[in-house]
Amino acid sequence: MKHIKIHEEYCIGCRLCEINCLVKHSHTGKIIKAFKEESPRAFPRIRVEEEGCLSFALQCRHCEDAPCVENCMTGAMRRDKENATVLCDEEKCVGCWMCIMSCPCGVIKREKKTRRIASKCDLCGGVDEPVCVAHCPNEALTYE
Amino acid sequence: MSETLRTDYLLIGFSVSSWFAACALREEDSSGRILAVTEEDRVYSRPLLSYVLGNRSNGMTYFGDVVSENPAEVWWNCAVEKLDGPGKWVELADGRRVAFGKALVATGGVPVFPPIPGAEGGGVFTFTRVDDMERMAAYIDQHDVEDILVLGGGFIGLKTCEALIALNKRITLVELAPRLLINMMDQTGSRYLEKALLKEGVEVVLEDTVERFERKENELCSSVLKSGRSLPHRLAVVAIGVRPNISWLAGSGLQVNRGVLVNAHQETSCPGVFAAGDVAETMNMITGERSVVAVWPEAVAQGKVAGKNMAGKHKTYQGSLPLNAVEVGETAIVSAGLVNPPDNGTYVTIIREERDVYQKLVLKEDRIVGLIFVGDIEKAGIYVHLIRHRIPVDSFREKLLQPDFGIISLPLNFRKHMVEGAGIEV
């Protein structure tokens, strides 16, 4: 099972990961349309945190004993047994926010679709290289 | 007397805490018999009920893998009437006896229902069980209910409002206290919540209660409040609280107070008999006092600890933390721990308030002990984590509640430890 590693010493705070994650999760998948035309605008599942010249990009850690999974009262949030990814099943999620209260990294967002759901990093749906990693210019995110 | 059956592990009540206990038991003991007996005819997620009522779910009522992956053998429609703790047996409603090696009392809570004149005869509901939900939904349909009274501004009352808003009903919420969520919200937070409710068409009546219900041709038609005000409604939901379901434990030999008293291993005063979830009275991790904290995450944690200890492992429960979340309209609200500290000089509060956002932290010495987040709740989990793990915040105190607060604000060691899980490095 691969994980996204965060290397804070290489992060330059350019936020290309945020931009590309947003585009990846937009309707059109096109950068200009995603930012200029889509409403509501998609949002990134990754957050660049900055303090002085220190910065790093943080997304769901796909925790082993994930508290968000344990405390989900529908079972929407679950850990995929095969690839160990923690994913939210939008069909089952009701937006009760128990997961938000439980995530120690604060990386779950509220999203409004036909109904409210919890939204977080889905590892880009299981691609070979997640887009945040692919677009990082300085290997501050690696997938290994 | 009929024959006595035997099981290694007996789970009394089959809901979330029992299921987590069953899974923990199976992890430790691959062959012991795990028998669960429950009064109801199915297993379901109680917090999910309000969403099902409000058509805000896909209709499913159970949670997770509880149906597909259940290590316990379950006897449905099978209430336990009597427990003999020292003798290690129970008697079921049908007269059968079951002897056990270890048992878990996980019978949850029952709604508080004060005697209100006129409540008998239909139309007045409590809302904690799946059949309450089904009867309520049917009643709404059959009686073309448009106006509804919700009595009680606690979490269940608010979740009920949330569901009924989605069904486009006209709702009046009546609460005796001067604010909503009396123990889990402060005055300011409550005002945000009241505003959000009002925006969704809910009228909030504070410092008042129902004196009697009135009926026309036997059908519920209105209520008269203590203030003298009369409110027309065809249906009423009484949601003024739940209390541990312990009446059946009379003569069991277990020590009870408000709930069943347990130690840090979830074991009762009677060795071999454990208790978990809404029925148990545990140590509150903030106040250090015994209390019943009837929420899902604690039922999960307690069930796991109970299961491990029943199987002979040594696992300790860290104490309970009251916490909950609700969203009305677009306004999300969460709270945890101690949110209305006594004014005795020991507590400090930090507040951030701007437009639709209200955030408050309560600190005692160098630890966070409570929080209220309204509007912006995304990072609530980070603060809850700081509360649960009693992390000293002195070194980053000035960053608390700043908009750019994050994992980066935490001391390096701690931050590494947090994001490291499963072979990840910072």
Ligand SMILES: Cc1cc2nc3c(=O)[nH]c(=O)nc-3n(C[C@H](O)[C@H](O)[C@H](O)COP(=O)(O)OP(=O)(O)OC[C@H]3O[C@@H](n4cnc5c(N)ncnc54)[C@H](O)[C@@H]3O)c2cc1C
């Ligand atoms: C409407 C509603 C909304 C809620 N929303 C939230 C929320 O958003 N977040 C949150 O954290 N919590 C919420 N809760 C609380 C949460 O549901 C409980 O904390 C949780 O269900 C407790 O689980 P438990 O295993 O202790 O017991 P319960 O789920 O109460 O189950 C107890 C079981 O025991 C059975 N039983 C009782 N007596 C007997 C007997 N004598 N013999 C055999 N079986 C018996 C019952 O039939 C039941 O199946 C909500 C509760 C309600 C009612």
Ligand code: SF4
């Ligand atoms: S959402 Fe949070 S708790 Fe859940 S797996 Fe990701 S980092 Fe862990």
Ligand code: SF4
């Ligand atoms: S918001 Fe959705 S994923 Fe999160 S706990 Fe509730 S149901 Fe589960």
Ligand code: SF4
């Ligand atoms: S892996 Fe994909 S979904 Fe997750 S943060 Fe990176 S880009 Fe976003």
